[in-house]
Amino acid sequence: MDNKEKLEMKDGKHLISNIQAQYARLSKGQKIIAQYILKNYDKVAFMTACKLGEAVGVSESTVVRFANALGYSGYPKLQEALQELIKNKLTTVQRVEMAHDQYSDDSTILNKVLKSDIDNIRDTLDAIDENAFKGAADKILKARKIYILGMRSSFTIAQYLGFYLDIILDNVHIIRMDMGDAFEQVVRVNEDDVLITISFPRYSRKSYQVAKYAKSKGAHIISITDSMFAPVASISDNTLLVKSNMASFVDSLVPALSVANALVISVGMKEKEDIKEYFDDLETIWKEYSVYE
Structure with a gap:
């Protein structure tokens, strides 16, 4: 930039x-x-x-x-x-009202939403800081423990990222709201740890509070967000900016998912020998217990 x-x-x-x-x-x-x-x-x-x-x-x-x-x-x-x-001031009702004139029928909706996602991915690719991405992947690989945080709709990205990182590494913890308070889950965080925070409008106050606490304990903060004005960006060590232009009351999380994919593959390529051994074991288990058809 x-x-x-x-x-x-x-x-x-x-x-x-x-x-x-x-x-x-x-x-x-x-x-x-x-x-x-x-x-x-x-x-x-x-x-x-x-x-x-x-x-x-x-x-x-x-x-x-x-x-x-x-x-x-x-x-x-x-x-x-x-x-x-x-973007952080509009209520859901206002978003729906604003979209009324833009989406006149099903064909228009399908066309506009998919084109918007394509544009968002293209803009993300053009603007993302490659050094920040590389630094994030390196920190994830070296961390004692990796915490992943995403509130509300952002939890979908957090869960996806956590699922695949957990295949590669054995020190991943997805912060879940159904597993007790978020602060209780990061209370032991320290300077050897990484917190990955996914945050999009309307920005969750608690995501910022948890990230700020982790930062105060010396943790390395990686954020996947849409703006340098996002609250969590102000305390991040690596900020991965993702375009997330609004499609009515639904935010576009497609580019965030792509960046999560890229992070997983970047870390995985550095650990490919361990991954191959892990998948060999999994294939044996899947075959023995008929996990797949």
Whole structure:
């Protein structure tokens, strides 16, 4: 991520105050856009430049110049900043309402959701920090114990990642809410351990609290999340950024699953001789007890 992209992300966190500060020097048409965004930023986050222009009665080029006037390289970057602003503030009801106009029938839903997942994976591949990924895989391999944490829908990724890492390694613990309080499960964490936290909007407060506790005990924190503004990213040693643009009330976890796959394979390739021996034993058990047809 270059300096301009970092600046655009930072601006996204203070977008409303930035619009207010720049308002006096905007053109008449740009002021109309600014007023509309200040009142309807949750809707504008998912409107194209053309749609926004139609909504306020200005040209698409005026919308693009408005984005430039705020310091963005183009309208898509302004739109990303708006999405960054709202993603943790929208209620589930608001998400459903926003999606009503986007998904008109089953064919449209199938097409848009799958294309969105493809775009999310492509954007993740383009933006992910390869050094952070390599560092995460190395730390997992060397850890005394690996804790994996994901709350609510993120637990699906945590469970998947934990299942396959447990095949490779024998020191994996998935933090489960049905196995007692999360803090009780990490109370013995220390500087030789790794905590992998999966966190997506709406960010779980408890995920951050558990990660912060583990950090205070010296554990290495790896986060799989969608933004450097995610609470857990601020305390992570390795942050693996995953695009997770919203599809109605459902977050796209497909790229997170792909990154989890990549982590498993990266660790596995470093332990392939042990894995082969382990699978030889499993094949014997599966055959003896007729596990598979």
